[in-house]
Amino acid sequence: MAFAQSHLTATLLTSILGAVLGPLQIGYHTGNVNAPAKIIEEFFNCTWRARHNQSMTDHSLTLMWSLSVSMKDFGALLGSLGVKYLADSYGRRNSILIANCLSVAAACIMFASKESELFEVLILGRMVFGLFCGLVMSLNPLYIQEVSPTNLRGAFATLNQVSLASGTLIGMVAGLETTLGTKSNWAMMLSLSLIPALTQYLALPFCPESPRYLLINQGEERKAESALLRLRDHADKVSCELEEMKEEAAHTQTGVTIRDFFQKQSYRQPILIVLLVNLGSQLSGFNAIINYSTKMFQAKFDDAKYLTLGVGVVNVIFTLVAFYFMERAGRRKLLLIGFLSIAVCNLLMTIVDSVLHLVPVLRSLQVLLVFCVISAYELGPGPISWFIAAELFDQPGRPIAMAFTSMVNWGGKFVLALLFPPLLKICGAYVYLIFMAVALLAFAFTWLRLPETKGRTFDDIAEEFRGADGIPLHNSSGFNTFT
Numbered sequence: 001m002a003f004a005q006s007h008l009t010a011t012l013l014t015s016i017l018g019a020v021l022g023p024l025q026i027g028y029h030t031g032n033v034n035a036p037a038k039i040i041e042e043f044f045n046c047t048w049r050a051r052h053n054q055s056m057t058d059h060s061l062t063l064m065w066s067l068s069v070s071m072k073d074f075g076a077l078l079g080s081l082g083v084k085y086l087a088d089s090y091g092r093r094n095s096i097l098i099a100n101c102l103s104v105a106a107a108c109i110m111f112a113s114k115e116s117e118l119f120e121v122l123i124l125g126r127m128v129f130g131l132f133c134g135l136v137m138s139l140n141p142l143y144i145q146e147v148s149p150t151n152l153r154g155a156f157a158t159l160n161q162v163s164l165a166s167g168t169l170i171g172m173v174a175g176l177e178t179t180l181g182t183k184s185n186w187a188m189m190l191s192l193s194l195i196p197a198l199t200q201y202l203a204l205p206f207c208p209e210s211p212r213y214l215l216i217n218q219g220e221e222r223k224a225e226s227a228l229l230r231l232r233d234h235a236d237k238v239s240c241e242l243e244e245m246k247e248e249a250a251h252t253q254t255g256v257t258i259r260d261f262f263q264k265q266s267y268r269q270p271i272l273i274v275l276l277v278n279l280g281s282q283l284s285g286f287n288a289i290i291n292y293s294t295k296m297f298q299a300k301f302d303d304a305k306y307l308t309l310g311v312g313v314v315n316v317i318f319t320l321v322a323f324y325f326m327e328r329a330g331r332r333k334l335l336l337i338g339f340l341s342i343a344v345c346n347l348l349m350t351i352v353d354s355v356l357h358l359v360p361v362l363r364s365l366q367v368l369l370v371f372c373v374i375s376a377y378e379l380g381p382g383p384i385s386w387f388i389a390a391e392l393f394d395q396p397g398r399p400i401a402m403a404f405t406s407m408v409n410w411g412g413k414f415v416l417a418l419l420f421p422p423l424l425k426i427c428g429a430y431v432y433l434i435f436m437a438v439a440l441l442a443f444a445f446t447w448l449r450l451p452e453t454k455g456r457t458f459d460d461i462a463e464e465f466r467g468a469d470g471i472p473l474h475n476s477s478g479f480n481t482f483t
Contacts, residue, residue, distance in 0.1 A: 009233045015147050016156050018203035019096060020163035022136040025103050025193040027167020029129055032174050032189055033069060034308055036181035041065055044119045066421050071123050073414035075130020080406030083138040087399040092143035092210040100200055102132035107191045114187035134410055138402035141387035146210035147231055150457055154326040161383035162319040169312035216249045216395045248459040256396040266466045270392040273450055274405055280442020281385035282412025284342045285435035286377040288420040289370055307367060314371045318378035330454035331384050338380030339443035345373045346436035353429030391453040394462040
């Protein structure tokens with residue numbers, strides 16, 4: 001087994017755990033706005049009444065709440081533009097620490113919104129935090145994959161999603177009325193992300209920089225060897241990895257501009273794969289459920305917020321399942337199973353929601369289907385969509401590829417968070433058919449175009465695209481690949 005073959009050192013483990021404190025913060029601010037939505041909406045209304053002596057209309061309040069939820073995703077879309085500059089100028093580890101400043105600032109701004117009695121301050125804080133999200137969700141997989149051994153690369157990258165899901169669950173618990181989701185404490189609840197942010201400053205500075213960055217980008221062989229020795233604690237493994245990095249460096253150009261990235265022949269197929277896999281992941285319905293699950297359940301259950309908590313628990317469980325299977329089943333199979341399962345669940349949700357007024361007892365089945373969508377997403381599309389670009393591109397193109405991943409992911413989240421409430425009002429149950437169509441498209445493209453990357457070196461994967469003419473062939477296992 002891959003896990004048995006690898007020597008897990010304390011430095012490697014500290015580096016991974018230190019890095020994933022970033023996604024923990026992102027998950028926290030994804031989950032904590034769900035349950036206390038009504039309380040924060042009332043804060044918006046009170047602020048508006050104080051200014052204009054009248055309440056907001058229901059339409060305006062819905063729009064304002066959608067804007068507040070989606071502003072994090074819009075900020076992330078902007079933040080992703082800085083990934084290449086930070087990653088190539090300051091290194092992978094240092095860039096994560098620089099981006100963490102934005103999280104600290106955002107938590108302070110959101111805390112100040114209540115005292116200032118300005119809902120615009122809360123929206124600004126969400127946007128600043130979004131800038132952090134756009135940077136970290138690209139920088140983290142970049143750092144984790146470049147410090148990890150090949151046979152644990154995917155599993156460790158999945159820890160990013162485990163941390164994100166865990167943060168979401170913690171945020172959901174913190175947002176409950178029985179904890180901090182109250183009129184007096186909601187601002188304090190929004191600032192608790194300071195704890196993992198400050199903890200990261202205590203841990204990550206003592207971890208090594210990416211050896212690949214030091215050798216291939218900076219030409220610092222001795223520093224790269226020293227970093228690898230700390231991470232692997234085994235001279236033979238260090239020697240082998242250094243040779244592999246040198247071989248990769250010999251096959252790549254020294255730098256890639258954004259224009260080169262989109263014009264380079266060998267990058268075109270990976271770009272298309274990243275685009276379709278990420279859009280399929282973000283627009284197949286998962287984010288709508290995470291952001292609006294409480295409102296979806298409120299019409300049918302008295303304790304909707306506790307069902308939403310169940311969503312968070314299922315979310316965490318299946319990220320752990322994905323972590324276990326990532327190096328056993330491989331990326332392709334998990335993506336295919338995930339997308340197909342999401343499509344089936346969305347079809348069933350459409351049918352159930354359409355007849356729910358005739359057969360009210362089916363509401364329990366609807367909850368089960370929501371849990372199934374979450375499970376299918378976290379089994380493959382969720383974690384893999386964030387790190388697959390780091391495996392498909394060579395060292396010069398990897399930062400731009402991760403920035404592109406971040407833009408597509410957060411752009412999809414932003415559009416879905418903004419449009420789902422009005423779409424639900426217009427389309428009703430049939431909105432899930434849109435999600436089903438997206439999931440099926442992603443399934444078909446993954447089946448036809450995505451090669452398996454499990455257990456393969458970065459140079460081996462890049463070589464496949466360097467020699468590819470874009471013609472998919474079948475391997476012995478029945479899955480399409482390139483040769």
